Amino acid sequence: MTQNSATTAPAADALPGPARDDGRTRPRVAVVFGGRSSEHAISCVTAGSVLAAIDRDKYDVLPLGITQDGRWVLVADAAERLAIDSAGKLPDVTDVAEQGGSVVLAADPTQRDLAVIETGAVTALLGGVDVVFPLLHGPYGEDGTLQGLLELAGVPYVGSGVLASSVSMDKEYMKRVFEGFGLPIGPYVTVRPRDWERDPAAVRASVAALGFPVFVKPARAGSSMGITKVHDVDALDHAIEIARGHDPKVIVEGMLRGREIECGVLEGTDGAYASVPAEIRVRGDHEFYDFEAKYLDDVTETDVPADLTDEQTAEVRRLAVAAFEAMSCEGLARVDFFLLDDGGLVINEVNTMPGFTPVSMYPQMWKAAGVSYPELVDRLVAAALARPNSLLR
Numbered sequence: 001m002t003q004n005s006a007t008t009a010p011a012a013d014a015l016p017g018p019a020r021d022d023g024r025t026r027p028r029v030a031v032v033f034g035g036r037s038s039e040h041a042i043s044c045v046t047a048g049s050v051l052a053a054i055d056r057d058k059y060d061v062l063p064l065g066i067t068q069d070g071r072w073v074l075v076a077d078a079a080e081r082l083a084i085d086s087a088g089k090l091p092d093v094t095d096v097a098e099q100g101g102s103v104v105l106a107a108d109p110t111q112r113d114l115a116v117i118e119t120g121a122v123t124a125l126l127g128g129v130d131v132v133f134p135l136l137h138g139p140y141g142e143d144g145t146l147q148g149l150l151e152l153a154g155v156p157y158v159g160s161g162v163l164a165s166s167v168s169m170d171k172e173y174m175k176r177v178f179e180g181f182g183l184p185i186g187p188y189v190t191v192r193p194r195d196w197e198r199d200p201a202a203v204r205a206s207v208a209a210l211g212f213p214v215f216v217k218p219a220r221a222g223s224s225m226g227i228t229k230v231h232d233v234d235a236l237d238h239a240i241e242i243a244r245g246h247d248p249k250v251i252v253e254g255m256l257r258g259r260e261i262e263c264g265v266l267e268g269t270d271g272a273y274a275s276v277p278a279e280i281r282v283r284g285d286h287e288f289y290d291f292e293a294k295y296l297d298d299v300t301e302t303d304v305p306a307d308l309t310d311e312q313t314a315e316v317r318r319l320a321v322a323a324f325e326a327m328s329c330e331g332l333a334r335v336d337f338f339l340l341d342d343g344g345l346v347i348n349e350v351n352t353m354p355g356f357t358p359v360s361m362y363p364q365m366w367k368a369a370g371v372s373y374p375e376l377v378d379r380l381v382a383a384a385l386a387r388p389n390s391l392l393r
Contacts, residue, residue, distance in 0.1 A: 217251050279307065
C-alpha cells in the first residue's frame with residue numbers, strides 16, 4: 001500500500017470485485033453481530049442494514065447473534081427488527097433469536113464448521129462458512145478477540161486482523177503508534193486502574209496540567225459510551241468513575257478547539273483509498289458528539305463532502321491513509337480528525353469497524369465518492385474471501 005493512493009478517488013476496477021462464479025455453490029457469509037460490549041444495540045442496528053443490503057443472488061447468508069452474556073445463537077434473518085424504533089427502543093439479539101441451543105465454531109481450519117449444542121450434545125450441524133462479516137463494536141468483537149478466534153478456525157473475515165483491531169480499540173496504544181509514526185495527535189493522560197486506586201491526587205494533578213475542559217473516556221470503548229466533558233477538577237472524580245464503568249483503564253484528552261472531520265478508508269487490490277472527507281456539527285444542548293447526539297436525538301448536521309479547501313482535503317485524505325497503514329489496518333476504517341482553529345490537523349482515532357448503516361458517516365462518505373452501500377458491502381465481502389489469513393499476508 002502506498003500513501004499516494006489517497007490522492008485519487010477509488011475506481012471500481014481498482015478495488016476487489018465479487019467472487020467468481022466457478023460452478024460451485026454460492027459463498028456462505030456469516031453475519032455476526034451483537035456481542036458483550038456496551039455497543040451491543042448499535043451492532044444490531046448495523047447488522048440490520050447489512051442484512052438488508054447484501055446480494056442474496058451472490059451469497060448465502062447466515063445471521064448469527066451474540067447475546068450480551070456472550071452466547072452465540074441462531075437468529076432470524078429479519079433486518080426490519082434490528083432498527084431503533086420510533087420510541088427510541090434499542091434492538092437486542094434476543095429480539096430476533098430463534099429457539100435452540102448455542103452455536104459453536106470449531107477451531108479447526110480444515111472444517112470451518114458450525115454446530116448447535118444443547119445440554120452438552122450436538123443437536124444440529126449448520127455446515128461451514130466461507131467468510132464472516134463481523135459487525136461487532138467495542139470489546140469482545142472489534143478488539144481482536146473475535147478476529148483471533150476466526151484466525152484459529154481458518155475462516156476469512158471482513159476487516160482488520162488481530163493486531164490492528166486490538167491496538168485501534170485501545171486509545172492509549174493507538175496514540176502511541178501514531179506518535180511513533182510521526183502523525184499528529186492531541187495532548188492526553190492515561191489513567192490506569194492502579195494509578196487511580198493508589199494515588200488519585202497525582203492523577204488529578206496530571207489531568208489539571210492539560211488545562212480544562214477535558215474529555216474523560218473509557219480507553220477501550222466506542223459509540224461515545226461513558227464519555228464526559230469535564231470543566232473543572234471538582235467534576236473529575238465522578239467522570240473517571242463513569243468511564244471506569246465501561247473500562248478500568250481511562251484516557252483523558254485535552255480540549256481541541258476546531259471542527260470535527262471524518263474520512264473513510266477502503267482497501268483495494270493496489271492500495272488504500274481515502275473517501276471524500278465529511279464534517280459533523282452538533283446543535284442544541286449537546287456539548288459534544290455523544291451517544292444521544294449520534295443515535296437518538298436529531299441534533300447533528302453533516303456536510304458530505306466537508307467544506308474544505310483543496311489543500312485541506314488532500315491533507316485529510318493523506319493522513320487518513322497514513323493512519324490506516326500505521327495501524328496495519330485492512331479492509332476498512334474510519335479516521336476521525338480535528339481541524340484546529342489555527343488550520344492544523346490532529347488525528348483523534350481510527351475505527352476499524354465504523355458505524356455501518358446507510359446513514360452512517362462511513363457509507364455516506366463512500367456514496368459521495370461514487371460507491372453505493374450495497375456495492376460497499378459486496379466489495380468488503382469479496383476482499384475478505386480473496387485474502388489469506390494474517391500470517392500469510
